[in-house]
Amino acid sequence: MTTATRLPSAPTDPWRSHPTQIVSIVDETPGVRTYELAFEEVAIRAGYTFAAGQFNMLYLPGIGEAAISVSSDPDHRSTIAHTVRAVGNVTDALARLAVGEQVLVRGPFGTPWPTDGVEGTRRRDRGRRPGSRLAAGCDPPPFAA
Ligand SMILES: Cc1cc2nc3c(=O)[nH]c(=O)nc-3n(C[C@H](O)[C@H](O)[C@H](O)COP(=O)(O)OP(=O)(O)OC[C@H]3O[C@@H](n4cnc5c(N)ncnc54)[C@H](O)[C@@H]3O)c2cc1C
DSSP states (O other), X not given: OOOOOOOSOOOSXXXXXXXXXXXXXXXXXXXXXEEEEEESSHHHHHHOOOOTTXXXXXXXXXXXXXXXXXXXXXXXXXXXXXXXXXXXXXXXHHHTOOTTOEEEEEEEESOOOOOTTBOOSSGGGTTSBOOOOOOOTTOHHHHTO
16 A cells, blocks of 8 residues: 655645746846745635745746746745746746736645754754755755745
8 A cells, every 4th residue: 555645735736827926036146036926816825835845836828837946934924935047938038027927836846855853043943953955956945945
C-alpha cells in the first residue's frame, strides 16, 4: 500500500491558475527583481499556504509559464514574493509589468526543505540547533523564505 506524504503546505488546487496583482516591485540587482503578489480572490488568499523551498508556476497569458520559487516568509500570508532573473520569454515579459498589473499563479509545487528544529533568524527559532545550507543556480530565492 502506498502512503501519501502530507506536505506542511495545504494548497488550494495547484493545477488551477489564480489571478494575483503585483503590489510591489523591488530591484535587487541588475536584471533581478522581487515581485510581491496578492491573490485577487479573498478565499484563495486565505487558503494558499506554502513552505520554504517550494515554487509556483507564474503564468502570463499569451506568453507562457515559468517555475519560480517563493522567496517570502511562509508565515506572512497576505502576499507572496518571487525573486526573478529576467532571462527569457516569461521573465522578460514579467520585467515589463508594473505595480497593479496581473500575474496568474498556480502552486505550490515541490518538496519543502526540512527546516523543523533548525535555527533561523526569527524569534521563534531561538534555542534551535544551528543550520547551514548551500545554494546555487535558481536556489537562492527560496533561502529568503
Ligand atoms: C523549481 C524551479 C524553481 C525556480 N525558481 C526560480 C526563481 O526563484 N527565480 C528565477 O529567476 N528563476 C527560477 N527558476 C528558473 C526559471 O524557471 C527559468 O529561468 C525559466 O526558464 C524562465 O522562463 P522564461 O520563459 O523567462 O525563459 P525561457 O524563454 O524559457 O529561456 C530560458 C533560457 O533558455 C534560453 N533559451 C530560450 N530559448 C532558446 C533557444 N531557442 N535556444 C537557446 N536558448 C534558448 C534563454 O536565453 C534563457 O537563458 C526556477 C526553475 C525551477 C525548475
